[in-house]
Amino acid sequence: MVEMEFDALPNLSGLYVKAAIKRRKPPTATTKLPDLPARAAGVIVDDLDDYLKICAIADDGHLPPTYPQVLATPLHAAIVAHADFPLPALGMVHLENRVEQKRPIAVGEKFDLRCELSGSEWIPHLGLKFAIDTVVEVGGETIWKSQLWALSRGAKKDLEKRERKPRPAPEPGEVADPLVSVMVDVPADMGRRYSAVCGDYNPIHLYPLTAKLFGFKRPIVHGMWTFARCWAELANFADPEDLVFTVGFKQPLYLPTTALITAVEEEDGEISYRAGSVDGQRLFLRGKAHNGALNRPTVP
Amino acid sequence: MTTCEQKRVVPVPIEVPEKRARRCPRFAGDGEKKTRYSMPNYLKTASPVGYRTRVPLTLDEAERALELLSLERPTAFGEVESATEEELFEESSLGVMTARQSTNFRGHRQITFGPDDSAKIAHIMRSMDALEGPVLDGASYTHVVLSRPYRTSFTMLLTIIGHKPLASLVTVPTRLFRKKVFHEDDMPTIGYLQHIHVGILADAMERAAVVASAGKRRANVFSAPFCGERRQGANRPAIRALEEMCGIGTAERAAGWRIALAAQVGTAVDGEAIDLGEELSRKLGANLMAFRSERIQPGINQDDSAPAEYCERQDMDVPDELTVQAGRAAYNAFSHWTSCDRERAKELLMLERIDVLTPNGKERIRQVRKMLDSVSDRVIDNIPKWIDLPLAKAFSKAAEKGRKAFGLAGQRIYVGGLSRPEVEEEGLCWEQAVRAVGAAASRSGLVAEIMGVAELPDDCDLLAGLCLMAGPINQNDIGKTFFGHEDLLSHQYPHRDPTSLLVWTLKAKTVADPIGNEEQLMNEKRQGKLVDLRPGPHDVIEVVRDGKAQPMRERDGRINDERAFYDVRNFATCVEGREIPGNRGAPWPQEWRKEKLW
Numbered sequence: 001m002v003e004m005e006f007d008a009l010p011n012l013s014g015l016y017v018k019a020a021i022k023r024r025k026p027p028t029a030t031t032k033l034p035d036l037p038a039r040a041a042g043v044i045v046d047d048l049d050d051y052l053k054i055c056a057i058a059d060d061g062h063l064p065p066t067y068p069q070v071l072a073t074p075l076h077a078a079i080v081a082h083a084d085f086p087l088p089a090l091g092m093v094h095l096e097n098r099v100e101q102k103r104p105i106a107v108g109e110k111f112d113l114r115c116e117l118s119g120s121e122w123i124p125h126l127g128l129k130f131a132i133d134t135v136v137e138v139g140g141e142t143i144w145k146s147q148l149w150a151l152s153r154g155a156k157k158d159l160e161k162r163e164r165k166p167r168p169a170p171e172p173g174e175v176a177d178p179l180v181s182v183m184v185d186v187p188a189d190m191g192r193r194y195s196a197v198c199g200d201y202n203p204i205h206l207y208p209l210t211a212k213l214f215g216f217k218r219p220i221v222h223g224m225w226t227f228a229r230c231w232a233e234l235a236n237f238a239d240p241e242d243l244v245f246t247v248g249f250k251q252p253l254y255l256p257t258t259a260l261i262t263a264v265e266e267e268d269g270e271i272s273y274r275a276g277s278v279d280g281q282r283l284f285l286r287g288k289a290h291n292g293a294l295n296r297p298t299v300p
Numbered sequence: 301m302t303t304c305e306q307k308r309v310v311p312v313p314i315e316v317p318e319k320r321a322r323r324c325p326r327f328a329g330d331g332e333k334k335t336r337y338s339m340p341n342y343l344k345t346a347s348p349v350g351y352r353t354r355v356p357l358t359l360d361e362a363e364r365a366l367e368l369l370s371l372e373r374p375t376a377f378g379e380v381e382s383a384t385e386e387e388l389f390e391e392s393s394l395g396v397m398t399a400r401q402s403t404n405f406r407g408h409r410q411i412t413f414g415p416d417d418s419a420k421i422a423h424i425m426r427s428m429d430a431l432e433g434p435v436l437d438g439a440s441y442t443h444v445v446l447s448r449p450y451r452t453s454f455t456m457l458l459t460i461i462g463h464k465p466l467a468s469l470v471t472v473p474t475r476l477f478r479k480k481v482f483h484e485d486d487m488p489t490i491g492y493l494q495h496i497h498v499g500i501l502a503d504a505m506e507r508a509a510v511v512a513s514a515g516k517r518r519a520n521v522f523s524a525p526f527c528g529e530r531r532q533g534a535n536r537p538a539i540r541a542l543e544e545m546c547g548i549g550t551a552e553r554a555a556g557w558r559i560a561l562a563a564q565v566g567t568a569v570d571g572e573a574i575d576l577g578e579e580l581s582r583k584l585g586a587n588l589m590a591f592r593s594e595r596i597q598p599g600i601n602q603d604d605s606a607p608a609e610y611c612e613r614q615d616m617d618v619p620d621e622l623t624v625q626a627g628r629a630a631y632n633a634f635s636h637w638t639s640c641d642r643e644r645a646k647e648l649l650m651l652e653r654i655d656v657l658t659p660n661g662k663e664r665i666r667q668v669r670k671m672l673d674s675v676s677d678r679v680i681d682n683i684p685k686w687i688d689l690p691l692a693k694a695f696s697k698a699a700e701k702g703r704k705a706f707g708l709a710g711q712r713i714y715v716g717g718l719s720r721p722e723v724e725e726e727g728l729c730w731e732q733a734v735r736a737v738g739a740a741a742s743r744s745g746l747v748a749e750i751m752g753v754a755e756l757p758d759d760c761d762l763l764a765g766l767c768l769m770a771g772p773i774n775q776n777d778i779g780k781t782f783f784g785h786e787d788l789l790s791h792q793y794p795h796r797d798p799t800s801l802l803v804w805t806l807k808a809k810t811v812a813d814p815i816g817n818e819e820q821l822m823n824e825k826r827q828g829k830l831v832d833l834r835p836g837p838h839d840v841i842e843v844v845r846d847g848k849a850q851p852m853r854e855r856d857g858r859i860n861d862e863r864a865f866y867d868v869r870n871f872a873t874c875v876e877g878r879e880i881p882g883n884r885g886a887p888w889p890q891e892w893r894k895e896k897l898w
Contacts, residue, residue, distance in 0.1 A: 056858040058889030172327030173339060173878035177869065181884035182861045183344040232858075233886045258344065260881050278342050278881060 127154035170280035336816025346836020377566025393864035399504030414898030447560035462782035499738030586868035594765030710805030761812035
């Protein structure tokens with residue numbers, strides 16, 4: 001096992017190009033993933049303004065729980081670009097994320113970031129689903145960790161066919177008594193603006209033409225932006241201590257659009273949230289946030 | 301400067317009818333045509349209002365709430381306390397963001413200053429003439445409100461009314477030019493509307509400070525020094541100094557913006573705090589967000605497509621004692637804002653009350669309707685064809701549609717007005733008296749609105765409501781100005797040269813107007829170009845901090861999505877209990893809401 005160790009977070013664009021030009025075969029049911037840990041020590045974030053602004057998150061002096069994942073993206077790219085990594089980088093789909101935060105990380109606090117491949121599962125009609133774990137440590141103590149699941153599509157010939165059941169039409173309107181129900185305008189340049197902040201210049205996020213080259217009718221926004229934008233609405237309700245924050249990415253959010261973000265309190269105290277189209281026909285993502293106690297904002 | 305003792309308004313419960321109905325909106329199904337009776341599909345707005353429902357109060361709570369209808373000016377402020385952002389937002393939600401007669405006019409802007417600037421403003425204001433009361437030391441903050449002439453799609457239509465066919469080729473453009481450049485009005489009551497709106501806002505701001513702070517703060521509102529050419533002339537240096545602080549430049553002045561009032565807000569001193577309590581304040585605030593103009597009297601003026609709940613006449617009446625209290629609130633407001641003796645105020649404020657359910661009332665209302673209809677007919681006949689025909693008769697269609705705005709229904713109809721010669725003889729400023737009529741009408745209406753939620757049963761939307769209208773007055777004024785008609789109030793006050801200013805109808809009923817009527821105010825796709833109905837805080841409020849004016853709730857890529865008093869959860873639902881997407885909004889980030897502003 002070789003650990004990739006970086007003194008500073010590596011440049012994402014270079015790694016993307018490196019990963020993209022590597023010719024690799026699509027996975028099969030027998031594809032095995034190697035151990036490929038990556039580490040960056042002594043990371044300090046002292047300027048979050050652009051990220052907070054673009055995601056509409058209020059500055060509370062701490063990193064939002066979604067941000068370490070953004071920081072870890074270059075390490076993930078380093079893993080994917082590594083010669084021993086067997087899956088093609090192009091066409092990989094980010095499926096879901098589970099973030100566990102013991103306590104929020106203060107802006108200016110020094111921490112170490114560690115990432116590693118942690119598991120895989122062959123989905124007969126889709127391909128290989130694999131996980132990358134990311135850990136933030138301060139003085140050897142884990143204070144934040146995430147598990148990201150992505151999909152590398154199998155070749156058509158290796159996949160089983162699945163019958164698609166017609167989905168029932170969504171019920172009109174909104175569930176009763178939501179915590180949040182808010183319309184968010186997502187402008188045409190949001191992909192480019194977020195790319196400039198997070199360094200992920202994947203062409204599918206940039207321009208109509210570059211998105212079309214990769215099979216998208218229009219540019220799509222980064223799933224991690226939508227995830228963070230949802231956090232901006234949930235932050236009033238979810239305690240950042242001992243937080244578990246999950247997301248499942250469902251359909252791409254084509255730009256420009258207006259998204260509807262909703263959150264409801266479940267009977268067990270968890271917050272379920274989703275971002276979808278205004279007419280309820282498309283679901284971009286959904287997930288949960290919980291930490292035992294719901295935090296309702298106090299009123300004057 | 302006189303002190304005028306106001307009379308306490310007492311609660312008068314409204315009898316709950318045996319047969320009750322309530323609004324039962326549904327979302328339009330797939331392929332089903334959406335109507336005004338359907339739930340709106342979504343709400344996208346920065347406004348603090350949203351689609352809300354009324355919140356029941358107990359009789360005791362209603363009684364405490366009615367205290368707000370006889371507030372005297374504070375005599376002093378306690379210690380300066382910096383307001384939090386959320387307090388200021390909620391106070392402004394009850395004030396400049398909502399308080400006006402006509403929801404289709406955005407004619408107010410507010411600039412709010414902290415304690416240091418408030419001290420400067422107090423110093424400037426002390427040099428002014430015609431102050432309604434003493435300027436106080438120790439204001440925690442001060443709102444300065446700007447107002448501009450009343451202009452809506454209706455006033456655009458007015459431009460082409462009252463011209464001779466051939467001469468109209470010259471007189472229409474001339475009038476348009478004079479309106480645009482010199483802010484001249486087509487007829488007097490349009491000019492008065494600006495002041496009626498300011499009067500309503502001034503009255504609301506006094507209550508807003510109390511409700512938003514659960515009674516801990518009081519507002520000292522000054523409107524008179526900014527009224528009338530004579531006072532404006534006398535107070536010019538001070539007004540200029542205030543304008544400079546507000547950053548009003550030539551462009552704003554050319555657009556007609558002028559300072560209309562200033563409100564000092566500070567900590568109430570012992571004996572002047574209003575004991576509303578936290579819970580009642582929240583419920584009252586949420587109700588004030590929910591009160592709407594109620595135009596439909598079930599079984600009387602609903603349209604043909606109305607569902608069953610609007611078609612059956614309800615056996616209800618506005619109790620006589622309630623109309624007495626509504627009158628009391630009106631006289632309170634008029635004397636408060638004119639600083640005129642209460643008994644004299646009762647003589648000056650002309651009120652014609654039409655009891656619609658009596659034979660005389662029925663006859664009178666028929667007369668009024670006939671007069672208003674005849675004006676509509678003449679307006680349509682006289683619209684210059686060279687403007688109307690190329691626009692596919694848009695103007696005559698608009699005039700035809702306008703008839704709806706004059707729908708006079710309800711058990712009690714009031715026409716309020718003043719006699720200009722009598723007001724001037726009394727030594728009062730006409731504009732200030734007009735403002736006071738606005739305050740009087742809205743305060744009087746609040747009696748019905750508050751009692752309309754007292755002991756409100758679960759299966760009713762309300763027990764009484766109000767529709768405050770200028771439409772019939774303006775229609776009457778078209779008749780007066782262009783076709784030689786008499787004033788509406790001439791019938792009741794034949795020898796006093798009256799000028800009617802507002803009409804308001806009190807309705808006892810249990811079903812609220814269709815939610816689609818509100819949608820006209822909140823759905824951007826249904827708003828006309830000149831109609832901008834529910835502003836967000838960033839649209840109309842600037843907060844001055846460290847000498848810099850910042851739009852309220854526009855920060856780091858966000859604008860407001862919060863509905864004021866959202867914690868009361870009085871959001872409209874369909875009969876199955878589902879909500880309108882986007883209606884609930886989201887609270888402003890806690891870190892920002894809790895921030896002390898100064």
